[in-house]
Amino acid sequence: MIVFLIGFMGCGKSTVARGLAQCSGWEQIDLDQRVCQDVGVDTVAEIFATLGEAEFRRLERKAIESLPTEGNLIVATGGGAPCVGDNMELLVSKGITVYLKMSAEALSERLQHVRVVRPKIVGKSPEELYDYVATLLAEREPYYSRARVIVDCDGISSRVVVGRLKYLVKSAPCGRFSHQTSESEFLTYAK
Numbered sequence: 662m663i664v665f666l667i668g669f670m671g672c673g674k675s676t677v678a679r680g681l682a683q684c685s686g687w688e689q690i691d692l693d694q695r696v697c698q699d700v701g702v703d704t705v706a707e708i709f710a711t712l713g714e715a716e717f718r719r720l721e722r723k724a725i726e727s728l729p730t731e732g733n734l735i736v737a738t739g740g741g742a743p744c745v746g747d748n749m750e751l752l753v754s755k756g757i758t759v760y761l762k763m764s765a766e767a768l769s770e771r772l773q774h775v776r777v778v779r780p781k782i783v784g785k786s787p788e789e790l791y792d793y794v795a796t797l798l799a800e801r802e803p804y805y806s807r808a809r810v811i812v813d814c815d816g817i818s819s820r821v822v823v824g825r826l827k828y829l830v831k832s833a834p835c836g837r838f839s840h841q842t843s844e845s846e847f848l849t850y851a852k
Contacts, residue, residue, distance in 0.1 A: 662733055662757065663735075663736060663755050664756055664757050664759060664829065664830060665736050665738055665755075665756050665757070666736065666759050667738050667742070667743045667752070667758055667760050667805055668740065668762060669763065669797070669798050669805075670739075670740035670768075670772065670779060670781075671740075671771045672761040672762070672763045672771075673814060674738065674740075677819050677823055677826065678690075678691065678736070680823035681735045681826055681827060684823065685733070685827060686733075687735050687830055688732065688734050690736045690737070691737045692721060692724055692725070692736055692738045692739055692742060693721075693739045696717065696720045696739075699723075699724065700712070705717065706783075708720070718745045721739060721742055721745070722745070722746070725752065725755070726751070730755070733830070741801070743758070743801075743805060744800075744805075749804050749807055753807070757809050758807070759811075759826065760805045760811045760812065761814045762805070762811050762815075763814045765791065765794045765795035765798050766791070767814075768798065769790050769791040769794045773787060781793075810826075810829065
């Protein structure tokens with residue numbers, strides 16, 4: 662089974678994926694890192710600068726398509742991955758999607774500290790950053806909200822999110838969760 666962590670940049674997808682992998686023994690993949698490895702560069706910013714965003718998105722799709730269908734895997738997607746073409750449908754068909762939901766305010770505050778390493782927000786003032794996040798989050802919300810499980814992450818640490826989601830991955834091999842598992846069924850086990 663594959664668990665896909667989706668959400669806006671800075672919501673904690675990579676951190677949560679590492680934590681879930683550690684407590685479950687499942688393999689963990691950071692999709693952005695996988696694309697960078699495939700291209701032979703260190704950062705997504707390098708791909709954007711040399712090949713452009715459209716090529717990055719094509720490579721991202723290819724990486725999603727190439728994920729194994731057997732075994733247990735936790736995938737931290739890039740923030741835009743579910744929002745391009747029919748990628749969200751592909752993610753839903755391949756595994757369980759989990760949206761790590763945060764408000765524009767919380768995301769902007771988090772992203773203040775990493776503006777120099779994120780190609781889309783480098784050089785933005787705090788006000789520009791908030792406006793950018795709020796606008797793009799509103800555009801992406803219809804995609805993100807189609808996730809099987811939505812976890813409100815405002816005001817809680819990544820460790821707490823991992824604690825809530827570990828039940829999803831620990832019970833999956835027993836067949837308790839499937840693509841049709843409702844959020845309320847999941848949350849019964851995640852409390």
